[in-house]
Amino acid sequence: MEAKSPFKFLDAYTANDTDIFVGREVEEKKLFQQLRNTTLNLLYGMSGTGKTSLAQCGLAKFYDGADWHPFYIRRGNNINESLLKALKDTLVDIEDAAILDAYKLPELVYQVFITFSRPVYLIFDQFEELFTIASNNKEERESFFKTIQELQKQNLPCKIIIIIREEFLGELYEYEKFVPNLFDFRLRIEPMTVAKLKQVTTHTLNSFDVKVSQDNLIDTITQNLLDGKISSQLAFLQVYLDRLWQEAEYDNQQVTISDATVSKVGKIEAVLEKFLDNQLASIADKNDEKQKQLRLLLDRFVTEDGTKRPIAEDKLTAFEKTLVQQLESVRIIRKNEIYYELAHDTLAVIINNKRDAEQRLIKSLVQNLQTSYFFYKKENGGFLSEQSVALYDRFKNAIDDTLSHSEEKTAVFLFIENSRKENAKEKEELEKKNLRLRSLLTGVIVLIGIIIAVFVIAYLLVDEEKNNAENSLKKYNQTRANQLLIDAQTFLESKDTLLAKGKIKEAYTLDTNLVLKSELKWLLTSK
Known part of the structure; x- marks a missing residue:
């Protein structure tokens, strides 16, 4: 059929669709009642359950134009900058830009309120982007919640709605310390009966x-x-x-x-995938190379986790812009003020499921490279390991092609090469250190050998000296014993048997191996 389809397709319902938005009457009323009792509401549920439509269209049923001033805010490049810009853009024709730049969030909210005489509603859609696209930017998240904390302290006519996919709900607990009432009023959007x-x-x-x-x-x-x-x-x-x-x-x-x-x-589960394939085939017009280019381009719009990744228009080449505009015309891509993105998270899931193992590895390697570079730049140090550089070398062409779309591609490539040089330098220093250690170890071994040799020689010398001393003493004793025997013989001949016997005993004490003459032996044994 050539006429334009009247259905929303993957677009959310807006305030202009209140007549056709049905099925969420209970949730609409509950959200409205919660907002009457609190300044902050948490709206969560699975992807595709209609969270954005409930906030944009469901709430609009309860408010006339004068009852509220809603601001629908996405992260963009930075949630804090996007929030301030949304408020400033409303006042830019009324207030001097220099004055607006000096205002902090509470002051801007107050200026919007007194200018339009309507309560301000800050509706932060797809808040999970702070944990997917900006997963490394904890400072951005902390700054946001500190700002919300300060805003609530001012008791201004301002309501805040945070819309987030439920699988990212746990990421918010860390920031409850800044906003204690973060989970006090929350509403889960259930799948429809x-x-x-x-x-x-x-x-x-x-x-x-x-x-x-x-x-x-x-x-x-x-x-x-x-x-x-x-x-x-x-x-x-x-x-x-x-x-x-x-x-x-x-x-x-x-x-x-x-x-x-x-x-x-x-089958319904294949409808969207079939639609995507048909539209790509139609745009490519039987050109396989163009269809490959379209799929590679779409892959850039999906994070490693399989969620949407917005891409700013100025990050696209002229050729890519042409392709994106064609994808936009068939409702696969939609354009925001500053970026393009997939029309819905379900498209991101389909594209992610079509990735093969090598594509997933390349995505993971690119993410690791960018994360490592982020911390290198932030902490002014910390290069890639030799293994990481080796992985880059192995998949260089694919990684370079992916990084070629990054705004920091030149800096990342330089970071990789500097890491390579640093690794080579560290390896050379390690080899020198090992050489010094080997030399030192060799010296220690030689020294230990010398010490052992000295000890052995000293031991041998001491032992020899000891033997010499013992031999000398033995000879002395033998000589002394023989002399005593001569003295004993003399005393015996003089008939002085008592002295002769004493000399024999003394001689025998010095040398037990003495050989005594018969008369001396008789004298020694006599009483």
Whole structure:
């Protein structure tokens, strides 16, 4: 069908869609009531459950234009800068820019309030970007929550809504120390029940005068959504209805969805992937190289974690801008004030699932390189390891191609080469150190050898000296013993047996090996 589809596709509902936004009446009322009792509300749920639509469209049902002044704020390059810019842009035609630049957040909020006489609502959408795109920038997050803390202290007519995917909810606990009431008022957006899905489907089709050929087709469409186990129900429902509308029967301005239409569109879980493939094929026009370029470009819009990554327009080449504009025309890419991004997180999931193992590795390596460079720049030191440089060398072409789109590509490449030089320098110094250690060790071994040799020689000399001394003493004793025996013989001949016997005993004490003459032996043993 050539006419433009009336369905939201992957776009969120806005204040202009209050007539067609249904199925969240309970959540709308609860959020409105919570905001009456608090200055800060936390809105969370799974991707695709309609959190943004609830804040932009659901709340609008309760407020007239004079009742509130909503600001829908995304992170952009920095959440704090984006917040201040949103408020300043509202006042730029009223207040001098230099004066506005001097204002802090509470002062800007107050100026907006007194200028327009409406309470200010600061609605921070897709807040998980502070933990995906800016995962390394803790200073940005702390600055934001400190600013919110200061804003709440001023008791200004200002309400704050933080919208975040529930899997990132735990990341906020660290900042409760700055904003103690961060979790006091929170609302989880649950997936829709069967009854609610039927209500939304019926109301949406009726709003655009789309007929169904038989009543039970609404049940079939709803059941297809449930059978597909789609967590992003509202997002996929709008895509599904859009695809049904594209394939519907068209007769005399009347669009009718039939059983054949549902069969032709196929399973709902494949609808968005099929749509993406078809649009890329259409843009590429049978040019395989162009289709490859489109997929590589889309891959840049997805983080390593499989979430959306906004890219500023000035970061795209002229050729890439041409491709992006074509993707925008088929509702795959949407443009913000300063950047382009995928139309929905579900597209990011599909693109991420199509990555092969090497693509995931390249993404991881690039992220590690950028993280290492971030800390190197921040702490003025800390180069890549030799292993990291080796991995870069192995996948150099793919990494260079990915980094070529980075605004800091030149600095990162220089960081890699400086790391290589630093590693070579450290390796050379280590080798020199090892050489010195080896030389020192050799010297120590030689010295120990010398000391051992000295000890051995000294021991041998002492032992020899000891033996010499013992031999000398033995000879002396033997000589003395022989002399005593001569004296004993003399005394015996003089008939002085008592003295002779004493001399014999003394001689025998000095040398037990003495050989005595018979008469001397007799004298020694006599009483």
